[in-house]
Amino acid sequence: MLVVSLLPTIASASPADVSEVAPGVFVHIGQVAEASAANAGDTSNWGFVVGERCVAVIDTGGSAATGSALREAVRAHTDRPVCAIVITHGHPDHLLGLAAVAEGGIAAGELAVRQLAHQRLAAAVAARTPAYRTLAQRQLGLAGPPQIIVPGERVDGEVMLDLGGRQLRLQTWKTAHTDHDLTVYDSQTRTLFAGDLLFVTHLPVVDGNLSGWLAQTPALRQLGSLRTIPGHGPVVKGDGWQAQTEYLSGLRHAVREALKQRVPLQHAVEAVPAPDGWQLTEVYHRRNVTAAYAELEWEDGD
Numbered sequence: 045m046l047v048v049s050l051l052p053t054i055a056s057a058s059p060a061d062v063s064e065v066a067p068g069v070f071v072h073i074g075q076v077a078e079a080s081a082a083n084a085g086d087t088s089n090w091g092f093v094v095g096e097r098c099v100a101v102i103d104t105g106g107s108a109a110t111g112s113a114l115r116e117a118v119r120a121h122t123d124r125p126v127c128a129i130v131i132t133h134g135h136p137d138h139l140l141g142l143a144a145v146a147e148g149g150i151a152a153g154e155l156a157v158r159q160l161a162h163q164r165l166a167a168a169v170a171a172r173t174p175a176y177r178t179l180a181q182r183q184l185g186l187a188g189p190p191q192i193i194v195p196g197e198r199v200d201g202e203v204m205l206d207l208g209g210r211q212l213r214l215q216t217w218k219t220a221h222t223d224h225d226l227t228v229y230d231s232q233t234r235t236l237f238a239g240d241l242l243f244v245t246h247l248p249v250v251d252g253n254l255s256g257w258l259a260q261t262p263a264l265r266q267l268g269s270l271r272t273i274p275g276h277g278p279v280v281k282g283d284g285w286q287a288q289t290e291y292l293s294g295l296r297h298a299v300r301e302a303l304k305q306r307v308p309l310q311h312a313v314e315a316v317p318a319p320d321g322w323q324l325t326e327v328y329h330r331r332n333v334t335a336a337y338a339e340l341e342w343e344d345g346d
């Protein structure tokens with residue numbers, strides 16, 4: 045019976061599944077899981093937006109397999125060329141498909157493919173490239189370490205991407221989930237690709253700055269999107285930020301209390317309770333407490 049119950053999870057791993065969540069906006073929802081050979085790195089969301097002239101891809105999944113599946117999905121839904129690939133941040137589960145996407149000729153036609161990311165992405169990825177390659181090889185069960193490439197065009201502030209009759213607004217943010225988060229907004233359908241600035245179902249992961257993330261959230265909410273594609277978990281309609289905000293502010297409060305009472309880090313990791321209602325809590329909550337502790341230890345007392 046156990047084996048039978050596991051089958052649907054594996055069977056649903058096909059990364060080519062996309063749904064059109066708004067006219068011309070296609071999204072693939074990855075599994076809420078850590079990368080493994082079984083899921084082939086299909087553990088984050090990616091999508092593409094089709095304009096009259098060309099297509100923009102947003103994120104690429106966590107492996108060459110997800111990159112190839114993305115390419116197939118684009119070809120299955122449009123014959124327009126890809127003119128831009130946008131990476132929301134440099135974590136491997138969003139970036140490792142890029143080499144396969146960029147190599148695969150989805151840019152057929154005379155348009156040049158722009159590859160864009162936050163101006164700080166390249167440095168952030170460079171600092172971790174050996175670790176990312178080793179980790180991905182082990183998690184995905186690859187024969188050798190995967191190729192990692194980064195977008196060459198650096199965004200600082202806002203950039204408008206014209207897909208023909210449709211403009212996407214790329215926007216960089218101050219340090220939050222990482223120090224190089226970037227969002228993509230389609231004003232035509234009021235759809236926001238939030239990258240990992242928004243987690244749904246999957247416990248949020250702090251790799252940038254907890255207070256920064258909380259500080260950026262009101263502005264993200266005020267974009268007024270009708271639907272938001274998180275980096276992980278299902279698409280949300282309306283305002284989907286409340287649960288994440290509660291987790292992050294609860295984490296900050298609990299860690300500040302531990303610091304006030306001079307609880308050492310190794311005890312704080314045990315003492316700050318993991319919240320209910322999230323997945324992968326056992327993988328990420330202690331890490332978040334550790335990151336928050338290091339960050340908040342040096343803030344001015346209030």
Ligand SMILES: [Zn+2]
Pocket residue numbers: 133135221240275
């Ligand atoms: Zn991430």
